Amino acid sequence: MKPSAQPVLRDLVLVGGGHSHVGVLRMFAMKPEPGLRITVICTDIDTPYSGMLPGYISGHYSFDEVHIDLGRLCAFAGARLYHDAVVGIDRQNQKIICQNRPPVAYDLLSINIGSTPQVRHVEGAQSLAVPVKPIAQFNQRWLALMDKARQWPVHRGRMTIAVVGAGAGGIELVLSMQYRLRHELKALGRSPEDLKFVLLTSGDTILPTHNPGVRKRFAQVLQERNVEVHTSAEVIQVSPGCLHTRDGRTFDADETMWVTQAGGPAWLQSTGLALDKQGCILVHPQLQTLNDPLVFAAGDIASFVERPLEKAGVFAVRMAKPLAENLRRSLRGQKLLAYDPQRHWLALISTGNRFAVASRGSLGFAGAWVWRWKDRIDREFMRRFTEFPSMPGAGSPGQAGAQVREAVQAMGQLLKDIQAQGKGHTTQLNLTSEESLQAISAIAMRCGGCGAKVGASILSRALGQLQPVERPDVLIGLHSPDDAAVVRVPAGMAVVQTVDFFRAFIDDPYVFGKVAANHALGDIFAMGGEPQTATAVVTVPPGLESKVEDLLTQMMGGAIEVLNAAGCALVGGHTGEGAELALGFAINGLIDEKMHSVMRKGGMQPGDVLLLTKPIGTGTLFAAHARYAAKGRWIDAALKSMVLSNQSGAEILRTHGATACTDLTGFGLLGHLVEMTRPSGVDAELTMSTLPLLDGAVDCVQAGIVSSLQPANVRLRRALRNADEFLGDPRYPLLFDPQTAGGLLASVPAAQAGACVQALKAAGYVHTAIIGRITAQSQAIEPVLLKT
Template sequence: MQQADTPILRDIVLIGGGHSHVGVLRRFGMRPIPGVRLTLICRDTHTPYSGMLPGYIAGHYAYDEVHIDLGRLAEFAGARFFRDEAVGLDLAGQRVFCRGRPAVPYDQLSINIGSTPQVSEVPGASKNAVPVKPINQFNDRWLALLERIREHPGATRVAVVGGGAGGVELTLAMQYRLRRELREAGRDPDELAFHLFTSSHRVLPTHNARVRRAFERQLEYRGVHLHRGSAVNRVENGVVHTAAGDTLDADEIVWVTQAGGAAWLRETGLMLDERGFILVRDTLQTLTDDRVFAAGDIATCVDHPREKAGVFAVRQGPPLARNLRRAVQGRAPRPFHPQKTWLALISTGDRHAVASRGALGFEGDWVWRWKDWIDRRFMQRFSDLPAMEEETDDPGRGLALKNEEAAQAISAVAMRCGGCGAKVGASVLSRALAQLQPVQRNDVMIGLHDPDDAAVLQVPPGKAVVHTIDFFRAFIDDPYVFGKVAANHALGDIFAMGAEAQSATAVATVPSGPESKIEDTLFQMMSGAVEVLNEANCALVGGHTGESRELALGFAVNGLLDADGDRVLRKGGMRAGDVLLLTKPIGTGTLFAAHAKLAARGRWIDAALTSMCQSNRLGALCLLEHGATACTDVTGFGLLGHLVEMTRPSEVDAELDLAALPVLDGAEETVASGILSSLQPANVRLRRALRNPEGMTDHPRYPLLFDPQTAGGLLASVPAANARACVAALRALGYGQTAIIGRVLPQGEALEPIHLEGSGPVRT
């Protein structure tokens, strides 16, 4: 994350993780501009490289070999990664509207989202056909088809709509893989039948005759039924209808044709062509707005019209990065001149490929090996990330700033005084908070939007107050998600006591910079937090916000529970014979340490954040309903530390089964690599509480006993008779990895309270 000594002065926002944008991220990571921040908005963490996708379908490559990890790449580039989907633009206000988060402001914007199959143009296609894009949805359907073929013998008919290079290549790759699966299972490959529909009378109509003949021979040799001049005009459930009146029953219908621009672009005010693609000049700036760029398939260059092909998206990466850099520095962008002819290497699924360039065409196994070498070399650029070099130490140098902005930039890097002088300005704070809508409670007499110096709360009759506080610095670059995690983390103590949340007072620090940047960061962060607080019916009633080197957030939270204490969950209530339950997987500490070192896969971080954003509220209520005797939330002291906190006041011992621990994806891999949280060494001192560490230290999950958690799950003791019903109920509530991880034992004579088991189910 960028620190306060390099305040953010300009924001470049990238919509989409296409081939051009991955090039932009890599180049900015190698040579960043201090004061310039990149933000990537993309629905998927792993973006496929189109050149290798058919090879993945054919089974020649694993998933990770053909996907670029955008989370890791963004971390390398110092970019914020917002895992969301853009759904609109406010060109006048320079904001990107997203599906599931607050709008994101920009100074320069670039769009690289690829094309979208226009299945809605053909009746029934959107409901009954599988478009090849977006790739993640197609991949899920493809994996389901693979599984169905393996598990259910019988004839299967697959129809592919689209006779261009993409449709032909995909057809041959799918057929090759599925036939191989059948042969390996000892079944007849001819159970499969493939049909390819094309509205043209030729396949690959944009390529030369030699290339077309090569693929026609391949299709005929491989037994693919080619339907020429057969435009599909209707799709029913399992039935393809053509304009000529022909029909075909199909078990799977794949759509690889009639691509156009995303529907939301039509409402943006950007000039589009007849297919909905964004019109750009040779600088890759849109005809509508010089602050907005577009590249790849989503763009149509009016100065140099070209076919939609991945090679152009890749080659637009360097000029796009250069022009974004020049634009943000106030310099005129330079024109981009694409090549008139290009080399296309099109595979046939079976480690054979055809080369096409202008009037040239040739094929062979050696062409596939050549293609494989080119593709692997391209992907290596995004797995072996180089060291970066800064362009300048002066955040204002090279940026064309107005006088007012320059003054703010100088002020931002000047030494700040302490005390009240470190506060965020009143106007910035009021604008950011005015947009928030915290939940209203009748027992909050004076709250956030009142002008008084403090909040005033009522304590209902018969209730007691529970009070807790948590505060920590941001460990991710997305302030909205960080706000959600911070609020969940703070509420965890309230829920672990069996209480309901009443109110929260925030303490936040934000990096210094221009007022507009501080305001947006504060608004994004508090929007995420308020969503979580509102869901818990917890009113945000006030707080304090100051400037600091790092983004940080914490809450002092009040909760309410019955004053008689009958439903209070404490750490000291465990009883011998109880079963130990854990509601969430562990591993956040090692995963985010690995993320900072570019050693974690993006999907691991996604899963960890999903777990951290899940509230413990329903889990705590479920534990109470099933007679839980003690409870705590697992946070900074790690699983072992919090378990020891429970055994001592309960005057019991405990048995913990390492094999039963629920673990986040990737956590075992990162600890095995020696990547640990900075808090781990302090937690490891608690190993003295282990009665039998000998023979257990080599267990792959042993280090995770000491892994500090953020917004972790609930560790609880439940009567053995209720344990399995409680697990089932928790899983039904969405705590899908809830597990029985041990049992409570009578206190023995040994000083060490924890006994470890390494394998097998826990006895209940």
């Protein structure tokens, strides 16, 4: 995580990763606003571009070609990405309520979440129909539909696929699906005629917002492609295998795709924001909501009060520039500008087979060349979000000196801008006089010693929101704070102690808190201990008191969740100021004083099987993330692995007779394995082909991106008996990759290995693998032999 050169003065939160918001992110990346922190909250890491979706369904584009990697884009923009669902807004306290994390504070909020077909208003549609929007969720249903079509039993006759809605989206969908699925059946040696496609609309014509010439052209295409079209057919009920219309007709439908009656999600109803009849947010021409100047909306979820706008991607894309400008102006306290949407726009509607029809007002023309034109336009749009220009401060570690100078210059300029407030025009963020004083203090020279502690009022407010688990053996803890905690050690038990501390490597303080706590607990679990208490050591960058408080609340909220789940009571700690966010814990655990249940690094026996419970690759992935070179879904998967506790895994290993165990952390797989073979007096064989790897890890090391600790770990290659034979293996560098909150590396008797792996996978350690075996110590100096 690249540290900011300035203290955070304002929080802009973007809910949703739609076309407008990705444009806003890129604009703020190219022209940052000093003191502004941007947070994106989105349910999806890969956000689809609707203009290329029909081509993806037809099979002309890959998944990555039609999706914007929100993780990479946010990293490039210096924005935080929170992978979560929004379920409400507390406008009075300016906080966003999320499904799986503490509320997120905002100074300014923008919503760009698209619209959703209102299937809940049609009986049976919510469970039996597939809404096309949100587009990201549609992809899984589309892949399932393709599998269903491929496996459709011949004896059941033709499979009927119905599309409800005959606007441009419905037309493109039915033609694209037909093109792709017919080719899929041909590839399987089956007849494409085994599929039937039906298009239904409540209106009296298809494409109601387009000119008669375009409608006539598509009517002809649909007829030539044998797509049944039924107008004046309002679907009022969906039952298994059947659609029912208001006029009493029924239509067979083995699968129903819903592309009509778009509106807002149910959670908007409780926000108090002014909404239209479809539940979309009413906005002024400035894209500001009618009854809250701190909330903006754009794209399909915005309902333009000046005149109705079609739910078309072209408007969402065009709104990005005025939205970014007005968000910036609002933060600066400047007058907002009105957005004047175009009256006519060019629509390029594809027919699935690399042919497209252009429609604009009364004009219309078509051809394969129109599709190639559309393809060029779409690819150019996507390049803006996949090929990032070099930005200051994004270089190699060798440029550290230049980065420091840049940071000092930026802070100096920000100080001048803050001091200039109230003395004339300023283009910087609009602050109160109290906030200006706090900001100047944050930038000024800070004290050391106890003068670097975070203020008591900030701490009490942040910690007051936390609820550590209560334990009867904690006599004095946070429930009655004192100079130190007092803890009873139960009779017959011994204390296990460990400490871990590191700086933040991601921009989400809540998830970072969870990872840091999980990492610290790992040593206790690896030894078979029971966590008892934890004391925290926290470093936070100075800034506005409200921002520091929120940062602490988010980070410690994540940590407390993990500690509480482990039955570990947070009993105290120390919070100080520093250049970067960092968190660590000293953990005390309990174990049988007779050492019967202790699992140690030594104890491996020849013939044991070597198990690893989590995939490796966190070091290279987060090194790549810092360079905008890792895909967002790779980072998301890595974080999910890192927050998976080792507690259950350790218990399963113990009950299956593990002879030795350790948690995989900074020294990497090879380093920790050598730490086990030496005291055990054994050798080990590692099977490269069975190593569980995080998605993207091999891609990153092949790109030459490794952790800064990698060179030190590579020195342990002398422990490898046949390293030269594997230098060309793409997995070889990952033997030295430092892990954060890694899995458990353990030796288990061979007779227990199968049952142990099965139990671990059932407990959620789905990547558990047998990665080698333990052998008797040989005459060779090197204890580890690599196998293919």
